[in-house]
Amino acid sequence: MSSTLERRVVTLGGARVGAGPAVVIAGRISLRARPVARPHDGPTDGWPPPGARDGLAGRVPLVEPAGAGDLPAVAARADGVVIGASWTRDIPLVRAAAALGLPVVVERRPSASLEEWLGLADYCAMEGGGEVILCETGRLDLGLLRAAREASGRPVVADVTGRPGLSAAAVAAGADGLVLGGLPAAPGGEGEDAYGMGVVDPEELRAAREAVTLVGALLRPETPATLPECREAIDRVDAALATLLERRAELAGVVQTLKPVGGFAGRDMERERSLVARMARRAPALGEERLAAVMNAVIEAGLHLAEERRRA
Ligand SMILES: O=C(O)C(=O)C[C@]1(C(=O)O)C=C[C@@H](O)C=C1
Structure with a gap:
Protein backbone atom coordinates (compact mmCIF):
# COMPACT_ATOMS: atom_id res chain seq x y z
CA MET A 1 0.00 0.00 0.00
CA SER A 2 1.27 3.39 -0.93
CA SER A 3 1.79 5.66 2.02
CA THR A 4 0.15 8.59 0.27
CA LEU A 5 -2.91 6.77 -0.99
CA GLU A 6 -5.97 6.46 1.16
CA ALA A 19 -8.78 -3.32 5.48
CA GLY A 20 -8.38 -5.68 8.36
CA PRO A 21 -8.17 -9.38 7.67
CA ALA A 22 -8.35 -10.85 4.18
CA VAL A 23 -11.80 -12.34 3.62
CA VAL A 24 -13.14 -15.41 1.87
CA ILE A 25 -15.97 -14.64 -0.54
CA ALA A 26 -17.53 -18.07 -0.86
CA GLY A 27 -19.94 -17.87 -3.76
CA ARG A 28 -19.73 -16.44 -7.25
CA ILE A 29 -22.03 -17.51 -10.01
CA SER A 30 -22.37 -16.52 -13.61
CA LEU A 31 -25.76 -16.19 -15.22
CA ARG A 32 -23.90 -16.72 -18.50
CA ALA A 33 -23.80 -20.37 -17.48
CA ARG A 34 -27.52 -20.31 -16.77
CA PRO A 35 -28.87 -23.63 -15.64
CA VAL A 36 -31.92 -25.21 -17.14
CA ALA A 37 -35.00 -24.03 -15.26
CA ARG A 38 -36.94 -26.89 -13.75
CA PRO A 39 -40.73 -26.94 -13.86
CA HIS A 40 -41.08 -27.45 -10.10
CA ASP A 41 -38.98 -24.38 -9.41
CA GLY A 42 -41.96 -22.29 -10.44
CA PRO A 43 -41.43 -18.97 -12.11
CA THR A 44 -37.72 -18.52 -12.28
CA ASP A 45 -35.27 -16.04 -13.61
CA GLY A 46 -32.77 -18.84 -13.89
CA TRP A 47 -31.71 -18.68 -10.27
CA PRO A 48 -32.23 -21.03 -7.42
CA PRO A 49 -35.40 -19.90 -5.71
CA PRO A 50 -35.05 -18.29 -2.27
CA GLY A 51 -34.92 -20.75 0.59
CA ALA A 52 -34.19 -23.61 -1.76
CA ARG A 53 -33.12 -27.01 -0.51
CA ASP A 54 -29.44 -26.13 -0.72
CA GLY A 55 -29.92 -23.74 2.16
CA LEU A 56 -29.57 -20.58 0.15
CA ALA A 57 -31.46 -17.78 1.72
CA GLY A 58 -31.80 -16.56 -1.82
CA ARG A 59 -28.61 -14.50 -1.77
CA VAL A 60 -25.30 -15.11 -3.46
CA PRO A 61 -22.22 -13.02 -2.68
CA LEU A 62 -21.24 -12.30 -6.27
CA VAL A 63 -23.22 -12.66 -9.46
CA GLU A 64 -22.16 -12.02 -13.05
CA PRO A 65 -25.11 -11.01 -15.24
CA ALA A 66 -25.50 -12.33 -18.77
CA GLY A 67 -27.31 -9.25 -19.97
CA ALA A 68 -29.22 -6.17 -18.91
CA GLY A 69 -32.32 -8.33 -18.33
CA ASP A 70 -30.60 -10.01 -15.37
CA LEU A 71 -29.87 -6.80 -13.53
CA PRO A 72 -33.10 -6.50 -11.49
CA ALA A 73 -32.61 -10.06 -10.20
CA GLY A 84 -16.89 -10.51 -15.97
CA ALA A 85 -13.45 -10.80 -17.54
CA SER A 86 -15.03 -11.85 -20.86
CA TRP A 87 -17.16 -8.74 -21.39
CA THR A 88 -15.32 -5.83 -19.83
CA ARG A 89 -15.58 -4.04 -23.19
CA ASP A 90 -19.39 -4.27 -23.33
CA ILE A 91 -19.63 -0.72 -22.06
CA PRO A 92 -23.47 -0.44 -22.06
CA LEU A 93 -23.72 -3.52 -19.83
CA VAL A 94 -20.78 -2.42 -17.67
CA ARG A 95 -22.47 0.92 -17.19
CA ALA A 96 -25.88 -0.56 -16.36
CA ALA A 97 -24.35 -3.07 -13.94
CA ALA A 98 -22.35 -0.37 -12.18
CA ALA A 99 -25.44 1.82 -11.95
CA LEU A 100 -27.24 -0.82 -9.84
CA GLY A 101 -25.61 0.74 -6.79
CA LEU A 102 -24.27 -2.59 -5.54
CA PRO A 103 -20.57 -3.02 -4.88
CA VAL A 104 -18.99 -3.71 -8.27
CA VAL A 105 -16.34 -6.39 -8.71
CA VAL A 106 -14.27 -5.61 -11.80
CA GLU A 107 -12.47 -8.65 -13.17
CA ARG A 108 -9.39 -8.15 -15.33
CA ARG A 109 -9.81 -9.07 -18.97
CA PRO A 110 -7.16 -11.64 -19.88
CA SER A 111 -4.12 -9.71 -21.12
CA ALA A 112 -5.60 -6.34 -20.06
CA SER A 113 -2.96 -3.95 -18.80
CA LEU A 114 -2.96 -2.45 -15.33
CA GLU A 115 -4.03 0.88 -16.81
CA GLU A 116 -7.00 -0.63 -18.65
CA TRP A 117 -8.12 -2.51 -15.54
CA LEU A 118 -7.84 0.48 -13.22
CA GLY A 119 -9.46 2.73 -15.82
CA LEU A 120 -12.49 0.45 -15.93
CA ALA A 121 -12.64 0.42 -12.13
CA ASP A 122 -12.63 4.23 -12.08
CA TYR A 123 -15.37 4.26 -14.69
CA CYS A 124 -17.51 1.87 -12.61
CA ALA A 125 -16.90 3.97 -9.50
CA MET A 126 -18.13 7.02 -11.38
CA GLU A 127 -21.21 5.32 -12.79
CA GLY A 128 -22.13 3.56 -9.57
CA GLY A 129 -22.00 4.20 -5.88
CA THR A 137 -8.87 -14.08 -12.23
CA GLY A 138 -7.81 -16.69 -14.77
CA ARG A 139 -4.10 -17.47 -14.58
CA LEU A 140 -3.68 -15.05 -11.67
CA ASP A 141 -0.91 -12.55 -12.23
CA LEU A 142 -0.06 -11.91 -8.58
CA GLY A 143 2.49 -9.23 -9.43
CA LEU A 144 -0.21 -7.31 -11.24
CA LEU A 145 -2.65 -7.88 -8.38
CA ARG A 146 -0.18 -6.32 -5.98
CA ALA A 147 0.55 -3.43 -8.31
CA ALA A 148 -3.18 -2.77 -8.76
CA ARG A 149 -3.70 -2.65 -5.01
CA GLU A 150 -0.84 -0.23 -4.55
CA ALA A 151 -1.69 2.00 -7.49
CA SER A 152 -5.45 2.24 -6.96
CA GLY A 153 -5.94 2.08 -3.20
CA ARG A 154 -8.96 -0.10 -4.01
CA PRO A 155 -9.49 -3.53 -2.49
CA VAL A 156 -8.20 -6.31 -4.71
CA VAL A 157 -9.35 -9.91 -4.58
CA ALA A 158 -8.22 -13.07 -6.36
CA ASP A 159 -10.58 -15.65 -7.82
CA VAL A 160 -8.92 -18.91 -6.79
CA ASP A 176 -7.78 -8.49 0.35
CA GLY A 177 -10.01 -11.47 -0.36
CA LEU A 178 -10.28 -14.82 -2.11
CA VAL A 179 -13.27 -15.53 -4.33
CA LEU A 180 -14.62 -19.05 -4.76
CA GLY A 181 -16.95 -19.92 -7.61
CA GLY A 182 -20.23 -21.74 -7.20
CA LEU A 183 -23.28 -21.34 -5.07
CA PRO A 184 -22.67 -20.90 -1.36
CA ALA A 185 -22.90 -24.23 0.42
CA ALA A 186 -25.69 -24.69 2.95
CA PRO A 187 -24.56 -23.64 6.42
CA GLY A 188 -23.20 -26.76 8.09
CA GLY A 189 -24.10 -28.87 5.06
CA GLU A 190 -22.02 -30.08 2.20
CA GLY A 191 -24.24 -28.21 -0.22
CA GLU A 192 -26.28 -29.64 -2.97
CA ASP A 193 -25.85 -28.72 -6.58
CA ALA A 194 -29.58 -28.75 -7.23
CA TYR A 195 -29.43 -26.27 -10.07
CA GLY A 196 -26.43 -27.30 -12.13
CA MET A 197 -24.53 -24.14 -11.15
CA GLY A 198 -22.00 -25.92 -8.98
CA VAL A 199 -21.49 -25.44 -5.26
CA VAL A 200 -18.40 -23.94 -3.66
CA ASP A 201 -15.86 -26.76 -3.40
CA PRO A 202 -15.34 -27.65 0.30
CA GLU A 203 -11.62 -28.32 -0.23
CA GLU A 204 -11.17 -24.96 -1.93
CA LEU A 205 -13.08 -23.31 0.90
CA ARG A 206 -10.82 -24.98 3.46
CA ALA A 207 -7.66 -23.92 1.60
CA ALA A 208 -8.92 -20.35 1.29
CA ARG A 209 -9.77 -20.13 5.00
CA GLU A 210 -6.38 -21.56 5.94
CA ALA A 211 -4.65 -19.02 3.71
CA VAL A 212 -6.43 -15.97 5.10
CA THR A 213 -5.83 -17.22 8.64
CA LEU A 214 -2.23 -18.42 8.51
CA ALA A 225 -9.78 -1.19 16.89
CA THR A 226 -12.50 -3.11 18.71
CA LEU A 227 -12.39 -5.95 21.22
CA PRO A 228 -13.94 -8.54 18.84
CA GLU A 229 -11.61 -7.48 16.01
CA CYS A 230 -8.61 -7.73 18.32
CA ARG A 231 -9.66 -11.16 19.53
CA GLU A 232 -10.20 -12.37 15.98
CA ALA A 233 -6.72 -11.14 15.08
CA ILE A 234 -5.30 -12.94 18.11
CA ASP A 235 -7.15 -16.10 17.08
CA ARG A 236 -5.44 -15.95 13.69
CA VAL A 237 -2.04 -15.50 15.29
CA ASP A 238 -2.74 -18.40 17.65
CA ALA A 239 -3.74 -20.57 14.70
CA ALA A 240 -0.41 -19.78 13.06
CA GLU A 246 3.18 -28.65 16.01
CA ARG A 247 5.73 -28.52 13.21
CA ARG A 248 8.49 -27.58 15.65
CA ALA A 249 7.61 -30.45 17.98
CA GLU A 250 7.85 -32.91 15.08
CA LEU A 251 11.29 -31.58 14.10
CA ALA A 252 12.54 -31.56 17.68
CA GLY A 253 11.34 -35.17 17.95
CA VAL A 254 13.49 -36.14 14.96
CA VAL A 255 16.49 -34.39 16.52
CA GLN A 256 16.13 -36.61 19.59
CA THR A 257 16.54 -39.71 17.41
CA LEU A 258 19.63 -38.27 15.70
CA LYS A 259 21.58 -37.15 18.80
CA PRO A 260 23.87 -39.58 20.57
CA VAL A 261 21.84 -38.91 23.74
CA GLY A 262 18.29 -37.72 23.12
CA GLY A 263 15.48 -36.49 25.36
CA PHE A 264 15.91 -34.62 28.63
CA ALA A 265 19.20 -36.41 29.26
CA GLY A 266 20.70 -34.84 26.12
CA ARG A 267 19.49 -31.32 26.73
CA ASP A 268 21.81 -28.69 25.21
CA MET A 269 21.49 -25.40 27.11
CA GLU A 270 23.96 -23.56 24.90
CA ARG A 271 21.83 -24.35 21.85
CA GLU A 272 18.71 -23.17 23.72
CA ARG A 273 20.36 -19.89 24.73
CA SER A 274 21.49 -19.19 21.18
CA LEU A 275 18.09 -19.89 19.63
CA VAL A 276 16.43 -17.59 22.17
CA ALA A 277 18.95 -14.85 21.40
CA ARG A 278 18.22 -15.16 17.67
CA MET A 279 14.47 -15.05 18.32
CA ALA A 280 14.87 -11.93 20.48
CA ARG A 281 16.18 -10.09 17.43
CA ARG A 282 12.82 -10.70 15.76
CA ALA A 283 10.88 -10.04 18.97
CA PRO A 284 12.77 -7.19 20.60
CA ALA A 285 9.77 -5.98 22.62
CA LEU A 286 9.46 -9.36 24.32
CA GLY A 287 13.22 -9.63 24.71
CA GLU A 288 15.44 -12.54 25.71
CA GLU A 289 14.25 -13.01 29.26
CA ARG A 290 10.55 -13.39 28.45
CA LEU A 291 11.25 -15.42 25.34
CA ALA A 292 13.48 -17.76 27.34
CA ALA A 293 10.54 -18.63 29.58
CA VAL A 294 8.26 -19.22 26.61
CA MET A 295 10.82 -21.32 24.75
CA ASN A 296 11.67 -23.34 27.81
CA ALA A 297 8.01 -24.42 27.96
CA VAL A 298 7.95 -25.10 24.21
CA ILE A 299 11.15 -27.14 24.28
CA GLU A 300 10.05 -29.15 27.29
CA ALA A 301 6.69 -29.90 25.67
CA GLY A 302 8.58 -31.22 22.64
CA LEU A 303 10.88 -33.37 24.77
CA HIS A 304 7.93 -34.81 26.73
CA LEU A 305 6.20 -35.70 23.45
CA ALA A 306 9.37 -37.31 22.09
CA GLU A 307 9.86 -39.40 25.25
CA GLU A 308 6.20 -40.44 25.24
CA ARG A 309 6.50 -41.59 21.64
CA ARG A 310 9.75 -43.43 22.35
CA ARG A 311 8.08 -45.37 25.18
CA ALA A 312 4.97 -46.19 23.14
O1 LIG B 1 18.82 -29.08 19.07
C1 LIG B 1 18.76 -30.01 19.88
O2 LIG B 1 19.78 -30.59 20.30
C2 LIG B 1 17.48 -30.49 20.37
O3 LIG B 1 17.40 -31.49 21.05
C3 LIG B 1 16.28 -29.69 20.06
C4 LIG B 1 15.96 -28.74 21.20
C5 LIG B 1 14.77 -27.87 20.70
O4 LIG B 1 13.63 -28.25 20.96
O5 LIG B 1 15.04 -26.89 19.99
C6 LIG B 1 15.57 -29.52 22.38
C7 LIG B 1 16.41 -29.73 23.43
C8 LIG B 1 17.73 -29.14 23.51
O6 LIG B 1 18.06 -28.74 24.78
C9 LIG B 1 17.94 -28.08 22.53
C10 LIG B 1 17.10 -27.87 21.49
Whole structure:
Protein backbone atom coordinates (compact mmCIF):
# COMPACT_ATOMS: atom_id res chain seq x y z
CA MET A 1 0.00 0.00 0.00
CA SER A 2 1.27 3.39 -0.93
CA SER A 3 1.79 5.66 2.02
CA THR A 4 0.15 8.59 0.27
CA LEU A 5 -2.91 6.77 -0.99
CA GLU A 6 -5.97 6.46 1.16
CA ARG A 7 -7.05 2.82 1.23
CA ARG A 8 -10.70 2.39 0.37
CA VAL A 9 -12.80 -0.23 2.04
CA VAL A 10 -15.82 -1.85 0.41
CA THR A 11 -18.53 -3.57 2.42
CA LEU A 12 -19.71 -6.70 0.69
CA GLY A 13 -22.52 -8.64 2.35
CA GLY A 14 -21.40 -7.48 5.78
CA ALA A 15 -17.70 -8.19 5.23
CA ARG A 16 -15.25 -5.30 5.05
CA VAL A 17 -12.96 -5.85 2.09
CA GLY A 18 -9.74 -3.87 1.86
CA ALA A 19 -8.78 -3.32 5.48
CA GLY A 20 -8.38 -5.68 8.36
CA PRO A 21 -8.17 -9.38 7.67
CA ALA A 22 -8.35 -10.85 4.18
CA VAL A 23 -11.80 -12.34 3.62
CA VAL A 24 -13.14 -15.41 1.87
CA ILE A 25 -15.97 -14.64 -0.54
CA ALA A 26 -17.53 -18.07 -0.86
CA GLY A 27 -19.94 -17.87 -3.76
CA ARG A 28 -19.73 -16.44 -7.25
CA ILE A 29 -22.03 -17.51 -10.01
CA SER A 30 -22.37 -16.52 -13.61
CA LEU A 31 -25.76 -16.19 -15.22
CA ARG A 32 -23.90 -16.72 -18.50
CA ALA A 33 -23.80 -20.37 -17.48
CA ARG A 34 -27.52 -20.31 -16.77
CA PRO A 35 -28.87 -23.63 -15.64
CA VAL A 36 -31.92 -25.21 -17.14
CA ALA A 37 -35.00 -24.03 -15.26
CA ARG A 38 -36.94 -26.89 -13.75
CA PRO A 39 -40.73 -26.94 -13.86
CA HIS A 40 -41.08 -27.45 -10.10
CA ASP A 41 -38.98 -24.38 -9.41
CA GLY A 42 -41.96 -22.29 -10.44
CA PRO A 43 -41.43 -18.97 -12.11
CA THR A 44 -37.72 -18.52 -12.28
CA ASP A 45 -35.27 -16.04 -13.61
CA GLY A 46 -32.77 -18.84 -13.89
CA TRP A 47 -31.71 -18.68 -10.27
CA PRO A 48 -32.23 -21.03 -7.42
CA PRO A 49 -35.40 -19.90 -5.71
CA PRO A 50 -35.05 -18.29 -2.27
CA GLY A 51 -34.92 -20.75 0.59
CA ALA A 52 -34.19 -23.61 -1.76
CA ARG A 53 -33.12 -27.01 -0.51
CA ASP A 54 -29.44 -26.13 -0.72
CA GLY A 55 -29.92 -23.74 2.16
CA LEU A 56 -29.57 -20.58 0.15
CA ALA A 57 -31.46 -17.78 1.72
CA GLY A 58 -31.80 -16.56 -1.82
CA ARG A 59 -28.61 -14.50 -1.77
CA VAL A 60 -25.30 -15.11 -3.46
CA PRO A 61 -22.22 -13.02 -2.68
CA LEU A 62 -21.24 -12.30 -6.27
CA VAL A 63 -23.22 -12.66 -9.46
CA GLU A 64 -22.16 -12.02 -13.05
CA PRO A 65 -25.11 -11.01 -15.24
CA ALA A 66 -25.50 -12.33 -18.77
CA GLY A 67 -27.31 -9.25 -19.97
CA ALA A 68 -29.22 -6.17 -18.91
CA GLY A 69 -32.32 -8.33 -18.33
CA ASP A 70 -30.60 -10.01 -15.37
CA LEU A 71 -29.87 -6.80 -13.53
CA PRO A 72 -33.10 -6.50 -11.49
CA ALA A 73 -32.61 -10.06 -10.20
CA VAL A 74 -28.93 -9.35 -9.48
CA ALA A 75 -29.92 -6.24 -7.53
CA ALA A 76 -32.40 -8.28 -5.48
CA ARG A 77 -30.28 -11.35 -4.85
CA ALA A 78 -26.57 -10.49 -4.94
CA ASP A 79 -24.27 -8.71 -2.52
CA GLY A 80 -22.10 -7.55 -5.41
CA VAL A 81 -22.28 -7.48 -9.20
CA VAL A 82 -19.42 -8.92 -11.23
CA ILE A 83 -18.11 -7.27 -14.38
CA GLY A 84 -16.89 -10.51 -15.97
CA ALA A 85 -13.45 -10.80 -17.54
CA SER A 86 -15.03 -11.85 -20.86
CA TRP A 87 -17.16 -8.74 -21.39
CA THR A 88 -15.32 -5.83 -19.83
CA ARG A 89 -15.58 -4.04 -23.19
CA ASP A 90 -19.39 -4.27 -23.33
CA ILE A 91 -19.63 -0.72 -22.06
CA PRO A 92 -23.47 -0.44 -22.06
CA LEU A 93 -23.72 -3.52 -19.83
CA VAL A 94 -20.78 -2.42 -17.67
CA ARG A 95 -22.47 0.92 -17.19
CA ALA A 96 -25.88 -0.56 -16.36
CA ALA A 97 -24.35 -3.07 -13.94
CA ALA A 98 -22.35 -0.37 -12.18
CA ALA A 99 -25.44 1.82 -11.95
CA LEU A 100 -27.24 -0.82 -9.84
CA GLY A 101 -25.61 0.74 -6.79
CA LEU A 102 -24.27 -2.59 -5.54
CA PRO A 103 -20.57 -3.02 -4.88
CA VAL A 104 -18.99 -3.71 -8.27
CA VAL A 105 -16.34 -6.39 -8.71
CA VAL A 106 -14.27 -5.61 -11.80
CA GLU A 107 -12.47 -8.65 -13.17
CA ARG A 108 -9.39 -8.15 -15.33
CA ARG A 109 -9.81 -9.07 -18.97
CA PRO A 110 -7.16 -11.64 -19.88
CA SER A 111 -4.12 -9.71 -21.12
CA ALA A 112 -5.60 -6.34 -20.06
CA SER A 113 -2.96 -3.95 -18.80
CA LEU A 114 -2.96 -2.45 -15.33
CA GLU A 115 -4.03 0.88 -16.81
CA GLU A 116 -7.00 -0.63 -18.65
CA TRP A 117 -8.12 -2.51 -15.54
CA LEU A 118 -7.84 0.48 -13.22
CA GLY A 119 -9.46 2.73 -15.82
CA LEU A 120 -12.49 0.45 -15.93
CA ALA A 121 -12.64 0.42 -12.13
CA ASP A 122 -12.63 4.23 -12.08
CA TYR A 123 -15.37 4.26 -14.69
CA CYS A 124 -17.51 1.87 -12.61
CA ALA A 125 -16.90 3.97 -9.50
CA MET A 126 -18.13 7.02 -11.38
CA GLU A 127 -21.21 5.32 -12.79
CA GLY A 128 -22.13 3.56 -9.57
CA GLY A 129 -22.00 4.20 -5.88
CA GLY A 130 -18.20 4.25 -5.83
CA GLU A 131 -17.82 0.87 -4.17
CA VAL A 132 -15.45 -1.00 -6.46
CA ILE A 133 -13.32 -4.09 -5.89
CA LEU A 134 -10.73 -5.28 -8.40
CA CYS A 135 -10.64 -9.01 -9.08
CA GLU A 136 -7.70 -10.87 -10.61
CA THR A 137 -8.87 -14.08 -12.23
CA GLY A 138 -7.81 -16.69 -14.77
CA ARG A 139 -4.10 -17.47 -14.58
CA LEU A 140 -3.68 -15.05 -11.67
CA ASP A 141 -0.91 -12.55 -12.23
CA LEU A 142 -0.06 -11.91 -8.58
CA GLY A 143 2.49 -9.23 -9.43
CA LEU A 144 -0.21 -7.31 -11.24
CA LEU A 145 -2.65 -7.88 -8.38
CA ARG A 146 -0.18 -6.32 -5.98
CA ALA A 147 0.55 -3.43 -8.31
CA ALA A 148 -3.18 -2.77 -8.76
CA ARG A 149 -3.70 -2.65 -5.01
CA GLU A 150 -0.84 -0.23 -4.55
CA ALA A 151 -1.69 2.00 -7.49
CA SER A 152 -5.45 2.24 -6.96
CA GLY A 153 -5.94 2.08 -3.20
CA ARG A 154 -8.96 -0.10 -4.01
CA PRO A 155 -9.49 -3.53 -2.49
CA VAL A 156 -8.20 -6.31 -4.71
CA VAL A 157 -9.35 -9.91 -4.58
CA ALA A 158 -8.22 -13.07 -6.36
CA ASP A 159 -10.58 -15.65 -7.82
CA VAL A 160 -8.92 -18.91 -6.79
CA THR A 161 -11.65 -21.22 -8.06
CA GLY A 162 -9.97 -24.41 -9.25
CA ARG A 163 -6.60 -23.23 -7.90
CA PRO A 164 -6.68 -23.82 -4.13
CA GLY A 165 -2.88 -24.08 -4.19
CA LEU A 166 -2.65 -20.38 -5.06
CA SER A 167 -4.74 -19.19 -2.10
CA ALA A 168 -1.76 -18.70 0.20
CA ALA A 169 0.28 -17.04 -2.55
CA ALA A 170 -2.58 -14.64 -3.32
CA VAL A 171 -2.89 -13.56 0.33
CA ALA A 172 0.89 -13.22 0.52
CA ALA A 173 0.77 -11.02 -2.58
CA GLY A 174 -1.64 -8.72 -0.75
CA ALA A 175 -5.08 -9.93 -1.88
CA ASP A 176 -7.78 -8.49 0.35
CA GLY A 177 -10.01 -11.47 -0.36
CA LEU A 178 -10.28 -14.82 -2.11
CA VAL A 179 -13.27 -15.53 -4.33
CA LEU A 180 -14.62 -19.05 -4.76
CA GLY A 181 -16.95 -19.92 -7.61
CA GLY A 182 -20.23 -21.74 -7.20
CA LEU A 183 -23.28 -21.34 -5.07
CA PRO A 184 -22.67 -20.90 -1.36
CA ALA A 185 -22.90 -24.23 0.42
CA ALA A 186 -25.69 -24.69 2.95
CA PRO A 187 -24.56 -23.64 6.42
CA GLY A 188 -23.20 -26.76 8.09
CA GLY A 189 -24.10 -28.87 5.06
CA GLU A 190 -22.02 -30.08 2.20
CA GLY A 191 -24.24 -28.21 -0.22
CA GLU A 192 -26.28 -29.64 -2.97
CA ASP A 193 -25.85 -28.72 -6.58
CA ALA A 194 -29.58 -28.75 -7.23
CA TYR A 195 -29.43 -26.27 -10.07
CA GLY A 196 -26.43 -27.30 -12.13
CA MET A 197 -24.53 -24.14 -11.15
CA GLY A 198 -22.00 -25.92 -8.98
CA VAL A 199 -21.49 -25.44 -5.26
CA VAL A 200 -18.40 -23.94 -3.66
CA ASP A 201 -15.86 -26.76 -3.40
CA PRO A 202 -15.34 -27.65 0.30
CA GLU A 203 -11.62 -28.32 -0.23
CA GLU A 204 -11.17 -24.96 -1.93
CA LEU A 205 -13.08 -23.31 0.90
CA ARG A 206 -10.82 -24.98 3.46
CA ALA A 207 -7.66 -23.92 1.60
CA ALA A 208 -8.92 -20.35 1.29
CA ARG A 209 -9.77 -20.13 5.00
CA GLU A 210 -6.38 -21.56 5.94
CA ALA A 211 -4.65 -19.02 3.71
CA VAL A 212 -6.43 -15.97 5.10
CA THR A 213 -5.83 -17.22 8.64
CA LEU A 214 -2.23 -18.42 8.51
CA VAL A 215 -0.71 -16.23 5.83
CA GLY A 216 -2.80 -13.32 7.05
CA ALA A 217 -1.43 -13.75 10.58
CA LEU A 218 2.13 -13.72 9.29
CA LEU A 219 2.06 -11.14 6.54
CA ARG A 220 -0.97 -8.90 6.68
CA PRO A 221 -0.66 -5.69 8.65
CA GLU A 222 -3.71 -5.09 10.81
CA THR A 223 -4.77 -2.39 13.25
CA PRO A 224 -7.91 -3.78 14.89
CA ALA A 225 -9.78 -1.19 16.89
CA THR A 226 -12.50 -3.11 18.71
CA LEU A 227 -12.39 -5.95 21.22
CA PRO A 228 -13.94 -8.54 18.84
CA GLU A 229 -11.61 -7.48 16.01
CA CYS A 230 -8.61 -7.73 18.32
CA ARG A 231 -9.66 -11.16 19.53
CA GLU A 232 -10.20 -12.37 15.98
CA ALA A 233 -6.72 -11.14 15.08
CA ILE A 234 -5.30 -12.94 18.11
CA ASP A 235 -7.15 -16.10 17.08
CA ARG A 236 -5.44 -15.95 13.69
CA VAL A 237 -2.04 -15.50 15.29
CA ASP A 238 -2.74 -18.40 17.65
CA ALA A 239 -3.74 -20.57 14.70
CA ALA A 240 -0.41 -19.78 13.06
CA LEU A 241 1.43 -20.37 16.34
CA ALA A 242 -0.26 -23.73 16.86
CA THR A 243 0.64 -24.80 13.33
CA LEU A 244 4.27 -23.79 13.89
CA LEU A 245 4.45 -25.33 17.36
CA GLU A 246 3.18 -28.65 16.01
CA ARG A 247 5.73 -28.52 13.21
CA ARG A 248 8.49 -27.58 15.65
CA ALA A 249 7.61 -30.45 17.98
CA GLU A 250 7.85 -32.91 15.08
CA LEU A 251 11.29 -31.58 14.10
CA ALA A 252 12.54 -31.56 17.68
CA GLY A 253 11.34 -35.17 17.95
CA VAL A 254 13.49 -36.14 14.96
CA VAL A 255 16.49 -34.39 16.52
CA GLN A 256 16.13 -36.61 19.59
CA THR A 257 16.54 -39.71 17.41
CA LEU A 258 19.63 -38.27 15.70
CA LYS A 259 21.58 -37.15 18.80
CA PRO A 260 23.87 -39.58 20.57
CA VAL A 261 21.84 -38.91 23.74
CA GLY A 262 18.29 -37.72 23.12
CA GLY A 263 15.48 -36.49 25.36
CA PHE A 264 15.91 -34.62 28.63
CA ALA A 265 19.20 -36.41 29.26
CA GLY A 266 20.70 -34.84 26.12
CA ARG A 267 19.49 -31.32 26.73
CA ASP A 268 21.81 -28.69 25.21
CA MET A 269 21.49 -25.40 27.11
CA GLU A 270 23.96 -23.56 24.90
CA ARG A 271 21.83 -24.35 21.85
CA GLU A 272 18.71 -23.17 23.72
CA ARG A 273 20.36 -19.89 24.73
CA SER A 274 21.49 -19.19 21.18
CA LEU A 275 18.09 -19.89 19.63
CA VAL A 276 16.43 -17.59 22.17
CA ALA A 277 18.95 -14.85 21.40
CA ARG A 278 18.22 -15.16 17.67
CA MET A 279 14.47 -15.05 18.32
CA ALA A 280 14.87 -11.93 20.48
CA ARG A 281 16.18 -10.09 17.43
CA ARG A 282 12.82 -10.70 15.76
CA ALA A 283 10.88 -10.04 18.97
CA PRO A 284 12.77 -7.19 20.60
CA ALA A 285 9.77 -5.98 22.62
CA LEU A 286 9.46 -9.36 24.32
CA GLY A 287 13.22 -9.63 24.71
CA GLU A 288 15.44 -12.54 25.71
CA GLU A 289 14.25 -13.01 29.26
CA ARG A 290 10.55 -13.39 28.45
CA LEU A 291 11.25 -15.42 25.34
CA ALA A 292 13.48 -17.76 27.34
CA ALA A 293 10.54 -18.63 29.58
CA VAL A 294 8.26 -19.22 26.61
CA MET A 295 10.82 -21.32 24.75
CA ASN A 296 11.67 -23.34 27.81
CA ALA A 297 8.01 -24.42 27.96
CA VAL A 298 7.95 -25.10 24.21
CA ILE A 299 11.15 -27.14 24.28
CA GLU A 300 10.05 -29.15 27.29
CA ALA A 301 6.69 -29.90 25.67
CA GLY A 302 8.58 -31.22 22.64
CA LEU A 303 10.88 -33.37 24.77
CA HIS A 304 7.93 -34.81 26.73
CA LEU A 305 6.20 -35.70 23.45
CA ALA A 306 9.37 -37.31 22.09
CA GLU A 307 9.86 -39.40 25.25
CA GLU A 308 6.20 -40.44 25.24
CA ARG A 309 6.50 -41.59 21.64
CA ARG A 310 9.75 -43.43 22.35
CA ARG A 311 8.08 -45.37 25.18
CA ALA A 312 4.97 -46.19 23.14
O1 LIG B 1 18.82 -29.08 19.07
C1 LIG B 1 18.76 -30.01 19.88
O2 LIG B 1 19.78 -30.59 20.30
C2 LIG B 1 17.48 -30.49 20.37
O3 LIG B 1 17.40 -31.49 21.05
C3 LIG B 1 16.28 -29.69 20.06
C4 LIG B 1 15.96 -28.74 21.20
C5 LIG B 1 14.77 -27.87 20.70
O4 LIG B 1 13.63 -28.25 20.96
O5 LIG B 1 15.04 -26.89 19.99
C6 LIG B 1 15.57 -29.52 22.38
C7 LIG B 1 16.41 -29.73 23.43
C8 LIG B 1 17.73 -29.14 23.51
O6 LIG B 1 18.06 -28.74 24.78
C9 LIG B 1 17.94 -28.08 22.53
C10 LIG B 1 17.10 -27.87 21.49
